[in-house]
Amino acid sequence: MNVLLLGPPGAGKGTQAKRLEETYGLVQLATGDMLRAEVADGSSLGVKAKAIMEAGSLVPDDLIIEMISDRMARPDCATGVLFDGFPRTVAQAEALEKMLRAKEQRIDLVIEMKVVDESLVERIVGRFTCPDCGAAYHDRFNQTKKEGVCDVCGGTEFHRRADDNAETMGKRLSAYHKQTQPLLPFYDERGVLRSVDGMAAIDDVTRQIQAVMDAAQAGHF
Ligand code: ADP
Ligand code: ADP
Numbered sequence: 303m304n305v306l307l308l309g310p311p312g313a314g315k316g317t318q319a320k321r322l323e324e325t326y327g328l329v330q331l332a333t334g335d336m337l338r339a340e341v342a343d344g345s346s347l348g349v350k351a352k353a354i355m356e357a358g359s360l361v362p363d364d365l366i367i368e369m370i371s372d373r374m375a376r377p378d379c380a381t382g383v384l385f386d387g388f389p390r391t392v393a394q395a396e397a398l399e400k401m402l403r404a405k406e407q408r409i410d411l412v413i414e415m416k417v418v419d420e421s422l423v424e425r426i427v428g429r430f431t432c433p434d435c436g437a438a439y440h441d442r443f444n445q446t447k448k449e450g451v452c453d454v455c456g457g458t459e460f461h462r463r464a465d466d467n468a469e470t471m472g473k474r475l476s477a478y479h480k481q482t483q484p485l486l487p488f489y490d491e492r493g494v495l496r497s498v499d500g501m502a503a504i505d506d507v508t509r510q511i512q513a514v515m516d517a518a519q520a521g522h523f
């Protein structure tokens with residue numbers, strides 16, 4: 303089963319993807335994380351992407367499609383992928399459809415995470431992660447159990463993204479509305495779009511997504 307989490311920056315895609323990966327044995331494929339790794343490596347893709355990401359714009363489709371197509375060729379993607387932050391444009395969605403069709407697969411389910419714009423800014427500015435294990439936290443909504451210590455690995459150094467500020471967020475939101483939202487009718491036409499209330503508490507969102515996933519797996523669409 304190939305599943306796509308679709309929602310604006312800060313909707314909770316990464317948080318939920320981490321949980322679903324374990325429950326459903328899917329591989330999380332997050333283009334934002336992959337791009338940040340390229341930037342950290344100083345690869346030619348990373349060099350091209352860095353300023354674009356910091357400005358809050360989308361990295362060009364051809365670069366993203368090439369990165370994804372390399373990743374999808376690896377054997378761990380054979381049984382099912384959980385896409386997080388990709389596709390973000392209709393051109394990317396069409397390219398993905400083609401890649402999957404070649405493997406006689408398709409996107410089986412698209413889960414839209416609905417969150418109002420006003421809440422996204424406070425989610426983004428309070429976001430921090432543990433660089434050692436990737437755990438994601440929030441200053442108010444998802445604190446570490448012990449202050450300054452990662453729940454998962456005990457790490458004590460945390461990271462905040464350069465683009466997680468109120469100014470850049472305006473650009474990222476307008477990119478979402480202009481370039482990514484057209485994917486909602488795109489997938490609705492294909493009969494695979496379902497929505498959950500992303501404004502609910504984290505555990506509640508997980509339950510809503512699991513209900514949608516279980517129904518899709520059982521063929522009860
Ligand atoms: P968010 O937490 O805002 O959903 P991501 O980590 O998914 O952010 O992405 C961070 C940045 O990386 C984006 O603002 C964009 O510049 C770039 N990016 C990530 N995925 C894509 C994509 N599929 N297409 C174009 N740009 C992307
Ligand atoms: P995305 O991957 O869509 O950009 P994240 O999963 O990184 O979003 O979530 C953004 C921030 O909001 C994180 O700090 C996370 O802890 C927090 N968060 C995620 N889901 C919720 C929720 N349902 N309610 C409140 N805060 C949330």
Ligand code: ZN
Pocket residue numbers: 432433434435436437452453454455456457
């Ligand atoms: Zn950690």
